[in-house]
Amino acid sequence: MNKAVFLDKDGTINEDLGYISHYRDLKLLPHSAAAIKLLNDAGYKVIVISNQSGVARGMFGEDMLQAINKTLQKHLLSKGAFVDDIYYCPHHSEHGEYPYRRECDCRKPGIGLFKKAAKRHDIDLAKSFMIGDHARDIEAGHKAGTKSILVLTGHEIEKDCKDKPEHVAKDLLEAVKWILKK
Ligand SMILES: [Mg+2]
Numbered sequence: 001m002n003k004a005v006f007l008d009k010d011g012t013i014n015e016d017l018g019y020i021s022h023y024r025d026l027k028l029l030p031h032s033a034a035a036i037k038l039l040n041d042a043g044y045k046v047i048v049i050s051n052q053s054g055v056a057r058g059m060f061g062e063d064m065l066q067a068i069n070k071t072l073q074k075h076l077l078s079k080g081a082f083v084d085d086i087y088y089c090p091h092h093s094e095h096g097e098y099p100y101r102r103e104c105d106c107r108k109p110g111i112g113l114f115k116k117a118a119k120r121h122d123i124d125l126a127k128s129f130m131i132g133d134h135a136r137d138i139e140a141g142h143k144a145g146t147k148s149i150l151v152l153t154g155h156e157i158e159k160d161c162k163d164k165p166e167h168v169a170k171d172l173l174e175a176v177k178w179i180l181k182k
Contacts, residue, residue: 001124004045005179006114006146007036007083008132011154012172014072016133019054022064023071029153031173033079038176040081045121048072048086049113049130049140055090056100062090084121087113109136114144131175139163149175 010016013036015027039046048069054060069086076082089106105112118125130141133154138161141148150165151172169175 001122001127002045003043003127004047004084004117004121004123004125004129005039005176006047006049006117006128006130006141006144007172008108008130008134008137008154009048009050009072009086009088011133012131012137012151013048016154019057019059020068021054021060023067026068026071026075028072028075029171031171033076033081035171035173035176036076036083037079037081038173038180042180044179045085045123046083047117047121047123048083048088049108049117050086050088051107051136052088052090053092053095053107056092056096058096065090085117087117089113108132108134109139109143111140111144114140114146118144129179131169131172135161135163138165149178151175 013032020026036046052065091100091102091104091107093103125145128146130146131149133151138148138150147166149167151169153171167178
């Protein structure tokens with residue numbers, strides 16, 4: 001079985017501008033590519049799991065989201081890094097219209113996408129990690145059975161996390177170094 005590092009996207013890999021609604025707006029955070037390359041070289045599967053309720057809210061469509069995800073991979077590849085897969089949840093329980101407005105199990109802290117990825121990529125969740133900038137990333141990682149690391153490059157500050165992460169890192173690179181030291 002594979003070990004994996006699951007990554008939140010906005011505020012963890014790239015700058016969080018509230019909603020990234022066009023691929024032109026996607027900017028990697030300074031050390032993200034270097035961090036992901038370390039994981040690639042160490043044999044971890046790198047899987048992005050992202051809430052994208054901007055789709056439900058009608059701010060952008062799934063076509064644009066796929067263009068944004070392609071751009072993310074392109075930026076990473078230009079620096080010698082890559083992610084193995086990208087999963088996103090386009091739903092919201094209270095915003096937008098059918099088919100996007102609904103209760104789902106894939107919006108973090110739900111773990112539907114972790115389960116899907118684990119099955120497809122043969123991942124041992126107990127040997128895996130989740131890195132994100134939001135309390136719901138930490139919670140989702142724990143519910144999925146991974147260890148969770150909070151990064152301080154985005155949304156959340158540590159005191160807001162009721163579900164305590166195993167580690168708090170200044171950015172993705174520091175989080176990855178902590179994982180690789182273990
Ligand atoms: Mg985030």
